[in-house]
Amino acid sequence: xxxxxxxxxxxxGSQGLGAALGRALAREGARVVLVARGAxxxxxVVDEIRAEGGDAHGFAAxxxxxxxxxxxxxxxxxxxxxxxLLVHNASTLGPTPLRLLLDTECEDLGRVLDVNLLGPFxxxxxxxxxxxxxGRGLVLxxxxxxxxxxxxxxxxxxxxxxxxxxxxxxxxxxxxGTGVRVLTVDPGEMHTAMHATALPDADPATLADPxxxxxxxxxxxxxxxxxxxxxxxxxxxxxxxxxxxxxxxxAFPRGRG
Amino acid sequence: MKTAAWPREEAEAERLLVVDPSAEKMADFAxxxxxxxxxxxxxxxxxxxxxxxxxxxxxxxxxxxxxxxxVGPAEEGxxxxxxxxxxxxxxxxxxxxxxxALPVGSTLAFGSAHGDxxxxxxxxxxxxxxxxxxxxxxxFDRQGDDLxxxxxxxxxxxxxxxxxxxxxxxxxxxxxxxxxxxxEAPSAGRPLTWRxxxxxxxxGIALAAVTHAAGLxxxxxxxxxxxLPLPERFDVPAETVAAVTRARAAQGRVIAVGTxxxxxxxxxxDAGGGLLRAGEGRTSLRVDGHFRPRVVDGVLTxxxxxxxxxxxxxxAFAPEPLLRRALAHxxxxxxxxxxxxxxxxxxxxxx
Numbered sequence: 213x214x215x216x217x218x219x220x221x222x223x224x225g226s227q228g229l230g231a232a233l234g235r236a237l238a239r240e241g242a243r244v245v246l247v248a249r250g251a252x253x254x255x256x257v258v259d260e261i262r263a264e265g266g267d268a269h270g271f272a273a274x275x276x277x278x279x280x281x282x283x284x285x286x287x288x289x290x291x292x293x294x295x296x297l298l299v300h301n302a303s304t305l306g307p308t309p310l311r312l313l314l315d316t317e318c319e320d321l322g323r324v325l326d327v328n329l330l331g332p333f334x335x336x337x338x339x340x341x342x343x344x345x346x347g348r349g350l351v352l353x354x355x356x357x358x359x360x361x362x363x364x365x366x367x368x369x370x371x372x373x374x375x376x377x378x379x380x381x382x383x384x385x386x387x388x389g390t391g392v393r394v395l396t397v398d399p400g401e402m403h404t405a406m407h408a409t410a411l412p413d414a415d416p417a418t419l420a421d422p423x424x425x426x427x428x429x430x431x432x433x434x435x436x437x438x439x440x441x442x443x444x445x446x447x448x449x450x451x452x453x454x455x456x457x458x459x460x461x462x463a464f465p466r467g468r469g
Numbered sequence: 470m471k472t473a474a475w476p477r478e479e480a481e482a483e484r485l486l487v488v489d490p491s492a493e494k495m496a497d498f499a500x501x502x503x504x505x506x507x508x509x510x511x512x513x514x515x516x517x518x519x520x521x522x523x524x525x526x527x528x529x530x531x532x533x534x535x536x537x538x539x540v541g542p543a544e545e546g547x548x549x550x551x552x553x554x555x556x557x558x559x560x561x562x563x564x565x566x567x568x569x570a571l572p573v574g575s576t577l578a579f580g581s582a583h584g585d586x587x588x589x590x591x592x593x594x595x596x597x598x599x600x601x602x603x604x605x606x607x608x609f610d611r612q613g614d615d616l617x618x619x620x621x622x623x624x625x626x627x628x629x630x631x632x633x634x635x636x637x638x639x640x641x642x643x644x645x646x647x648x649x650x651x652x653e654a655p656s657a658g659r660p661l662t663w664r665x666x667x668x669x670x671x672x673g674i675a676l677a678a679v680t681h682a683a684g685l686x687x688x689x690x691x692x693x694x695x696x697l698p699l700p701e702r703f704d705v706p707a708e709t710v711a712a713v714t715r716a717r718a719a720q721g722r723v724i725a726v727g728t729x730x731x732x733x734x735x736x737x738x739d740a741g742g743g744l745l746r747a748g749e750g751r752t753s754l755r756v757d758g759h760f761r762p763r764v765v766d767g768v769l770t771x772x773x774x775x776x777x778x779x780x781x782x783x784x785a786f787a788p789e790p791l792l793r794r795a796l797a798h799x800x801x802x803x804x805x806x807x808x809x810x811x812x813x814x815x816x817x818x819x820x
Contacts, residue, residue, distance in 0.1 A: 271617070282519075282642060287617040
């Protein structure tokens with residue numbers, strides 16, 4: 213999809229991949245609304261993007277809280293116009309250190325599902341109706357390889373991401389033909405605060421830079437019309453479909469910075 | 470007429486009274502039947518305005534309680550707002566005491582609805598309307614992200630005394646709500662599920678949108694209520710003008726989902742000297758029995774009673790005696806009225 217002049221809403225936008233994607237989309241000319249719980253970190257990222265000449269807004273809210281969903285949807289549309297691109301990037305691991313399912317409280321599993329599954333469902337539901345009316349829109353869900361592999365101690369998170377993957381497939385099937393597309397992307401292991409919390413002993417040299425992954429996501433967003441809706445992709449192995457002239461261009465993003 | 474005191478769980482099962490002014494007939498249906506009542510080539514136009522958390526509770530510098538109901542943005546970053554006095558949502562607006570006098574320069578502070586301890590949102594009265602001292606223009610102590618955050622954090626939707634419990638923001642949005650322009654919900658579209666809308670589209674019925682800043686329904690102040698609806702903002706996209714042209718060419722009918730869509734489309738045509746043109750505007754068009762619609766053929770709306778401005782508007786689409794007969798029928802059959810009530814489709818050649 214075209215990025216320049218379009219409105220993008222990114223959850224989990226104050227750090228890691230969300231902040232990097234916000235910067236990357238703003239450089240491509242999108243109007244960006246970042247959502248995160250912490251107002252201070254959010255303001256810092258928004259100010260950085262504005263200092264580069266980007267169009268960015270922040271709205272402090274919790275995607276895991278039902279009462280915040282229509283606030284996010286309404287404020288984002290007020291600040292940036294009708295949302296064309298919705299990125300579900302916010303997620304929680306649940307209590308850390310990660311623990312066995314036998315040691316997981318059901319309330320903790322519930323909270324993880326609130327943030328990683330119900331939040332994206334509610335926010336898509338609040339925004340996709342308008343997208344269908346306008347006949348265009350892209351919902352991008354950020355997932356993890358924990359959604360397909362049964363890693364011990366990753367139970368709450370893995371279950372939430374597996375359900376998110378399937379949510380994406382069903383959204384895509386139901387929205388087929390409306391012009392609204394849904395993609396789910398596994399960004400791979402990145403050098404982020406979240407990764408450090410989950411796996412403190414990991415060697416940072418083996419982890420991807422979120423800014424590099426964000427550029428891959430931008431290429432995927434550009435090429436979205438050439439990717440079957442409902443697809444689950446891995447950002448690290450995805451290559452633009454060669455036969456698509458627009459998508460080939462997307463492999464060489466026109467960054468300003 | 471009985472009132473629906475809460476949103477019902479199965480919107481599609483809500484009742485739909487179809488009134489055909491060309492045949493002078495009426496018949497009972499359910500909302501789920503809407504697609505089968507329309508024909509390929511017809512066009513449904515909805516209002517995609519999302520409902521604002523327009524109600525802010527606060528107090529003046531003397532500590533007197535006020536409720537501000539935001540009507541919408543006005544010039545130079547100001548907001549038009551109606552001010553109500555003490556009381557809460559369980560009181561009918563007409564029973565509430567007058568707010569304190571708020572001359573130009575008065576300041577108001579709005580605390581958090583959740584007591585989060587964040588500094589209050591403040592506003593200053595910069596103009597008072599000639600219509601009523603309770604209709605003012607405000608400037609807030611912040612703009613942009615900070616203002617929208619405060620409004621969404623502290624505001625809640627305008628409440629109704631007949632409703633069973635406080636309404637949350639999700640109770641007052643349509644399934645396609647997008648731009649937060651509406652002071653109160655554009656409620657005619659509330660029972661439309663996406664199953665109904667996509668089924669209509671599958672049958673060749675087109676779907677298009679306008680944005681119309683649906684205004685306040687009542688403030689409890691007679692002079693101000695007599696002036697409602699106030700001039701309202703609208704936006705008619707080029708795609709919608711094209712969809713109307715296509716419907717006309719196919720001998721289809723243009724059906725407005727709600728009186729706000731009538732005001733937007735007819736207001737835009739009025740501003741265009743009779744020709745529907747794309748763009749934003751403001752309309753103070755009065756639609757009643759003397760008005761000859763230029764764009765809209767039929768209306769999907771709530772069940773409105775004589776004395777409401779909506780009832781006057783409907784007379785542009787059906788003669789008053791037929792509307793009164795329809796109302797008597799609805800009352801006899803136990804139709805429910807008001808924001809969460811049953812629906813009525815007034816459409817020629819529908820039965």
